[in-house]
Amino acid sequence: MEFDLVVKGGTIVTAAEMAQADIGITGERIAAIGAGLQGARVIDASGLLVMPGGVDSHCHIEQLRAGGGTDEESFITGSTAALAGGTTSVVTFAAQFKGGGLAAPMAEYRRRAAAGAMVDYAFHQIITDPSDSVIAEDLPRVVADGVRSLKVFLTYEASRLDDAQYLRVLAAARRLGCLVTVHCENSSAIAQRTAALLAAGLTAPKYHAWSRPTVVEREATHRAIALAELMDQPIQVFHVSCTEAAEEVARARARGVKVWAETCPQYFYLGAEDMDRPGFEGAKFICSPAPRNAAEREGLWRYVANGTLGNVSSDHSASSFEGPRGKRLNGEAPFSVVPNGVPGLTARMPLLFSAGVSAGRISASDFVRLTSTAPAKLFGLAGKGSLMPGADADIVLWDPQRRVTLTQSLMQHVVDYTPYEGIEVTGWPMATIRRGTVVMQDGQVQAEPGSGRYLAVPPYELIRPRGVLPDGFDASAYVM
Numbered sequence: 001m002e003f004d005l006v007v008k009g010g011t012i013v014t015a016a017e018m019a020q021a022d023i024g025i026t027g028e029r030i031a032a033i034g035a036g037l038q039g040a041r042v043i044d045a046s047g048l049l050v051m052p053g054g055v056d057s058h059c060h061i062e063q064l065r066a067g068g069g070t071d072e073e074s075f076i077t078g079s080t081a082a083l084a085g086g087t088t089s090v091v092t093f094a095a096q097f098k099g100g101g102l103a104a105p106m107a108e109y110r111r112r113a114a115a116g117a118m119v120d121y122a123f124h125q126i127i128t129d130p131s132d133s134v135i136a137e138d139l140p141r142v143v144a145d146g147v148r149s150l151k152v153f154l155t156y157e158a159s160r161l162d163d164a165q166y167l168r169v170l171a172a173a174r175r176l177g178c179l180v181t182v183h184c185e186n187s188s189a190i191a192q193r194t195a196a197l198l199a200a201g202l203t204a205p206k207y208h209a210w211s212r213p214t215v216v217e218r219e220a221t222h223r224a225i226a227l228a229e230l231m232d233q234p235i236q237v238f239h240v241s242c243t244e245a246a247e248e249v250a251r252a253r254a255r256g257v258k259v260w261a262e263t264c265p266q267y268f269y270l271g272a273e274d275m276d277r278p279g280f281e282g283a284k285f286i287c288s289p290a291p292r293n294a295a296e297r298e299g300l301w302r303y304v305a306n307g308t309l310g311n312v313s314s315d316h317s318a319s320s321f322e323g324p325r326g327k328r329l330n331g332e333a334p335f336s337v338v339p340n341g342v343p344g345l346t347a348r349m350p351l352l353f354s355a356g357v358s359a360g361r362i363s364a365s366d367f368v369r370l371t372s373t374a375p376a377k378l379f380g381l382a383g384k385g386s387l388m389p390g391a392d393a394d395i396v397l398w399d400p401q402r403r404v405t406l407t408q409s410l411m412q413h414v415v416d417y418t419p420y421e422g423i424e425v426t427g428w429p430m431a432t433i434r435r436g437t438v439v440m441q442d443g444q445v446q447a448e449p450g451s452g453r454y455l456a457v458p459p460y461e462l463i464r465p466r467g468v469l470p471d472g473f474d475a476s477a478y479v480m
């Protein structure tokens with residue numbers, strides 16, 4: 001039998017094992033794994049690792065902004081960056097604005113993604129205003145259209161939910177069969193500290209970290225989990241940056257609570273000290289939660305090793321440094337108004353491979369689990385994150401020895417800098433295959449805008465509530 005495409009002679013790595021074998025692809029799917037496979041086209045993978053394409057389950061692409069316009073990163077540029085870095089699927093965001101519904105923005109996101117995306121994509125529905133009509137009418141429709149992840153913020157005035165609103169979203173998610181993802185920082189504490197810092201004249205970028213120390217993340221993580229436990233609703237804690245927050249997750253998981261947690265490369269590589277670089281350079285590193293110190297960066301690996309942190313996403317949330325909406329903001333704006341977030345779609349996998357696999361902290365199978373298999377499973381992305389026959393032929397060919405100095409031109413994102421400039425990594429994606437088509441080779445991305453596919457998510461077992469309810473009472477049936 002001849003396959004359309006054979007990836008030959010590489011070392012296949014899955015979340016479970018490694019083996020020398022060829023992969024035979026027919027159409028968009030993996031058809032066989034074995035020795036001596038023949039194909040109409042053959043890619044020589046000798047010396048390379050052959051892994052499932054990356055699944056970046058937290059990245060902001062072409063997100064609509066409350067004040068009008070969108071993120072600088074479009075579905076075309078964001079896909080280019082993702083494919084350059086070995087990522088073939090993303091879960092990105094559809095935002096709700098306070099006072100508005102879900103239907104119109106979601107239609108706009110679907111339109112934009114259908115026109116531009118070159119990676120496959122699903123959405124998290126951000127809920128900032130769980131009004132009666134949103135909960136009763138809009139949300140069930142969004143879920144019926146294949147969105148099963150809701151994102152809520154416990155901080156930021158424009159988007160945060162109070163405890164009652166958060167409980168309301170948890171209850172709706174429980175009824176509808178969704179996962180809830182949570183940004184865990186204490187809003188009042190940050191607002192108060194920010195005002196105090198500004199009053200004291202402490203406005204430079206480094207004070208962003210002072211406005212939100214680890215304790216505000218730990219407190220909100222504890223609360224987010226406790227209320228989810230009360231409602232018996234599974235959640236994922238987004239972007240865990242510190243060991244105190246990871247410990248809250250670990251304790252809950254030890255109690256059997258269905259809570260998952262992700263972290264991001266910035267929390268292994270960037271530090272509060274980066275925000276203190278000369279001039280206004282520190283603004284390049286402003287993101288939330290804030291980068292921490294060296295002990296925290298190292299400490300997070302313990303929670304990767306024990307399975308508490310089971311997903312590494314980019315939280316790509318990119319603003320240029322220069323330009324009218326850039327982080328420099330025409331001068332020395334206080335940290336509190338500098339656009340928040342760092343780019344990472346391209347760098348995510350190389351950074352984790354280098355600090356993880358090349359540095360001997362995790363295995364190549366762990367890398368596959370953290371960057372692809374686990375996020376695909378957690379977000380119900382059928383056919384993704386796997387090299388099993390029948391899975392989508394999403395594959396990255398990886399040179400584990402290649403040393404690359406990260407620099408802006410390699411990132412292929414739209415924004416004008418990378419916070420990882422000058423960092424040397426060992427391990428690099430040489431080619432990316434998306435559903436059977438070679439879409440990146442030697443850094444050249446070639447794919448049709450709009451060739452990415454919407455991943456509608458049906459109900460799935462992993463995120464089913466445990467059925468462990470205080471006093472056996474299911475409040476979600478009454479909290480409307």
Ligand code: DUC
Nearest residue numbers: 183288315317340341
């Ligand atoms: N949280 C995110 O998840 N993304 C960008 C900004 C933020 O605070």
Ligand code: ZN
Nearest residue numbers: 183238239288
């Ligand atoms: Zn967040």
Ligand code: ZN
Nearest residue numbers: 058060315317
């Ligand atoms: Zn984010």
